[in-house]
Amino acid sequence: MTGASTSLRRAAMLLVATVTLALAVPAGAVQPDEVLDNPVLEERARGISAGLRCLVCRNESIDESNATLARDLRLMVRERLVAGDSDEEVVAYIVDRYGEYVLLRPTMTGSTIVLWLAPAALLLLGGGLSLVYIRKRGRSAAPSEAALSPEEQARLKDLLHE
Amino acid sequence: MIVELGHFALILAFMVAVFQMIVPLVGAHRGNAAWMAVADPAATTQFLLTAFSFGALTYAFVTSDFSLSLVTANSHTLKPLIYKISGVWGNHEGSLLLWVLILTLFGACASWFGGNLPPSLKARVLAVQSSIAAAFFGFILFTSNPFTRLEVPPFDGRDLNPLLQDPGLAFHPPFLYLGYVGLSMAFSFAVAALIEGRVDAAWGRWVRPWTLAAWVFLTIGIGLGSWWAYYELGWGGFWFWDPVENASLMPWLIAAALLHSAIVVEKRESLKSWTILLAILAFGFSLIGTFIVRSGVLTSVHAFANDPERGVYILMILGFFMGGALLLFALRAGAMEAKGVFSTVSRESGLVVNNLLLAVSCFVVFIGTVWPLIAEMFWDRTLSVGPPFFNAAVTPFVLGLAVVLPIGAMLPWKRAKIGRAMRALAPAFVLALAVGLLTYAIYTGTSALSPIGVALSVWLVAGAVTDLWTRTGRGSAGGRAGRLWRLPRADWGKALAHAGVGVTLFGVVTLTGYQVEDIRVAREGEPYQVGAYEIELLGVEENVQGPNYISTLAHVAVRTLEGREITQLNPERRIYPVAGMPTTEAGIDSGFTRDVYIALGDPQAAGGWALRTWIKPFANWIWGGTIIMALGGFLSLSDRRYRVAAGAAKAPAPRGQGVPAE
Numbered sequence: 001m002t003g004a005s006t007s008l009r010r011a012a013m014l015l016v017a018t019v020t021l022a023l024a025v026p027a028g029a030v031q032p033d034e035v036l037d038n039p040v041l042e043e044r045a046r047g048i049s050a051g052l053r054c055l056v057c058r059n060e061s062i063d064e065s066n067a068t069l070a071r072d073l074r075l076m077v078r079e080r081l082v083a084g085d086s087d088e089e090v091v092a093y094i095v096d097r098y099g100e101y102v103l104l105r106p107t108m109t110g111s112t113i114v115l116w117l118a119p120a121a122l123l124l125l126g127g128g129l130s131l132v133y134i135r136k137r138g139r140s141a142a143p144s145e146a147a148l149s150p151e152e153q154a155r156l157k158d159l160l161h162e
Numbered sequence: 163m164i165v166e167l168g169h170f171a172l173i174l175a176f177m178v179a180v181f182q183m184i185v186p187l188v189g190a191h192r193g194n195a196a197w198m199a200v201a202d203p204a205a206t207t208q209f210l211l212t213a214f215s216f217g218a219l220t221y222a223f224v225t226s227d228f229s230l231s232l233v234t235a236n237s238h239t240l241k242p243l244i245y246k247i248s249g250v251w252g253n254h255e256g257s258l259l260l261w262v263l264i265l266t267l268f269g270a271c272a273s274w275f276g277g278n279l280p281p282s283l284k285a286r287v288l289a290v291q292s293s294i295a296a297a298f299f300g301f302i303l304f305t306s307n308p309f310t311r312l313e314v315p316p317f318d319g320r321d322l323n324p325l326l327q328d329p330g331l332a333f334h335p336p337f338l339y340l341g342y343v344g345l346s347m348a349f350s351f352a353v354a355a356l357i358e359g360r361v362d363a364a365w366g367r368w369v370r371p372w373t374l375a376a377w378v379f380l381t382i383g384i385g386l387g388s389w390w391a392y393y394e395l396g397w398g399g400f401w402f403w404d405p406v407e408n409a410s411l412m413p414w415l416i417a418a419a420l421l422h423s424a425i426v427v428e429k430r431e432s433l434k435s436w437t438i439l440l441a442i443l444a445f446g447f448s449l450i451g452t453f454i455v456r457s458g459v460l461t462s463v464h465a466f467a468n469d470p471e472r473g474v475y476i477l478m479i480l481g482f483f484m485g486g487a488l489l490l491f492a493l494r495a496g497a498m499e500a501k502g503v504f505s506t507v508s509r510e511s512g513l514v515v516n517n518l519l520l521a522v523s524c525f526v527v528f529i530g531t532v533w534p535l536i537a538e539m540f541w542d543r544t545l546s547v548g549p550p551f552f553n554a555a556v557t558p559f560v561l562g563l564a565v566v567l568p569i570g571a572m573l574p575w576k577r578a579k580i581g582r583a584m585r586a587l588a589p590a591f592v593l594a595l596a597v598g599l600l601t602y603a604i605y606t607g608t609s610a611l612s613p614i615g616v617a618l619s620v621w622l623v624a625g626a627v628t629d630l631w632t633r634t635g636r637g638s639a640g641g642r643a644g645r646l647w648r649l650p651r652a653d654w655g656k657a658l659a660h661a662g663v664g665v666t667l668f669g670v671v672t673l674t675g676y677q678v679e680d681i682r683v684a685r686e687g688e689p690y691q692v693g694a695y696e697i698e699l700l701g702v703e704e705n706v707q708g709p710n711y712i713s714t715l716a717h718v719a720v721r722t723l724e725g726r727e728i729t730q731l732n733p734e735r736r737i738y739p740v741a742g743m744p745t746t747e748a749g750i751d752s753g754f755t756r757d758v759y760i761a762l763g764d765p766q767a768a769g770g771w772a773l774r775t776w777i778k779p780f781a782n783w784i785w786g787g788t789i790i791m792a793l794g795g796f797l798s799l800s801d802r803r804y805r806v807a808a809g810a811a812k813a814p815a816p817r818g819q820g821v822p823a824e
Contacts, residue, residue, distance in 0.1 A: 033683075100543065160364060
């Protein structure tokens, strides 16, 4: 939370969310009158909607949300699709108006590259360390193997009788 | 009066906790047996005082004592009794009281059942456990007192959030907390071992049942929460990658890794420092989860409190315990030299891979969860990290785990031949491949990921069966079947838990890949077809009065395509006037192979009602698998070697007569 403007915006969103929740009748997401006649376009619209955040909700996509704003966005997505936009153009259109925050799948640009590369990087790092460990355990395997078990037993016994 | 006594008991418990965190620790350091021994009565006293305090708060809720501001804010006279009780923990202050109640219960259990622990280790474990309790008692008393009175009590309360008035959610928090807090025992054992400077097979044996119990409770808690979301939120989602869900998933993943690596410590005296680190991190993620939920820093449905003061206090607790434990780890871990050796292909290596995948997936979830905060702090970018990211980032780990799990589970300790395990698994592999291909053939044109997921779940279940069957040794099929029932419970527990993973995976994959959805305006007397079913709206009743809500209730017939009626569903929309909040109650016909899920929408201007219908294949398998996993954990927990240990604690037999290592 840096700037006061961000926290203020958060607070405002929260307030809107609370009010909307209080007023909205639970209808659940996509309304029958929103559904496009063209099933291919509708399918694309659903796909796009699942990736867009409902700005006044708590962690819901516009495809799942009951809020009025989510409905407006769903209609906007469908309008653009009917007008012949590609999926990317529709998303860009929405992002232009509502900012990066609306994307549930963050773009791979700038600092976010770190986020997207993190899983692979962590796996490689952890995998490398594990490999070194397993190798090391394996190398010392040959000589000491026989002597291990009784000693282990003795120490444990010792400890338990302490 | 009872309320004041409850408050007083809480303050006393705080003092006992401070006492118990210092005296036994000093005693263990000096080798003073009497000082060490006070930990036992102190742990019991602490628990009894906290239980009394919790009882007092419950009493206030049950009797609707609106002079307590907490009761006023979260209860109502008309609320059914069960939700008056669950209302105790359906809020910030009460849920924290439940948190410490469970924490002190675990401490007391360690005292009651820890008779075979070396006295100095036991004293240190109880002292560390008590230091956590002291921190949280302080948190409650100084920032979140549940016993605050109102000067002018109102006539009635403001009611509990209606979403929380539900049986699934009533018991979701207690289980989750049993899991979160159960991991504190692993933490206390780890820190105590670091102070002692000794970790051995016996330590692994002591710490494993606690971790296993915590993991089982977390599994049940997460399962309940997911089941609740499925039927309550009105469209049948079961996992949302909400920060609060992630907060429970992270400790679950680490606990799963921990209970596997503790086996290596117990059986082979390897992976010691890694296991200690996992034990510290597991509880660390529990604390992070508590921080995320309680501070409301990542806004989500579950954030009860949006109060920075509380957030900072929990952050301080987190910093102190994690910083302290990790510092101790850095100083002492070098002394934990591993003893067991193993070759590259062995059970040990398999478990290292298991730990690698579980731990890395946990960190991936962690990074995704906190990334919006990081991006805002360092680059002033306001962005979201939602389900599309998590699905893409975590799915490879799940698939990887599913591929290696049956193989790793079959490998013998120390030195294995991969060919042998693979030969035993050949039938499972062929079966999985066949089912996967069949699925792909039936649903041509859909993504290849779903058939792969189906194949992997078959692979997991068949692999677990193979594992169990292989354990019966050689001989006639009849003889082996007979031996099957005499296998140790731990073997059954392992096979069940692993099969449960497969069953859950199957449910998740089929539900997300092959569900059928229908959204339309339904009119009375106009049946229509969804999937292999005929749906007809029979009528809608408005203004149906419930105990504390008003309902709009639809009657919907579900028939086969031949017109035979299967069931009638009653999807509802409720309004809770006191809280001013609406909820949806979907009509669900649960079945073994599919759920028919119907949600009622708005009345339409031109007549009719918006009606949403889903056919959700194998939905129940998601939670069925969860139950199987938990059952496997319980079975393993009841295995003879742990019961023997517990028996030794109860019997007045010579102290320290422990279980010999295997």
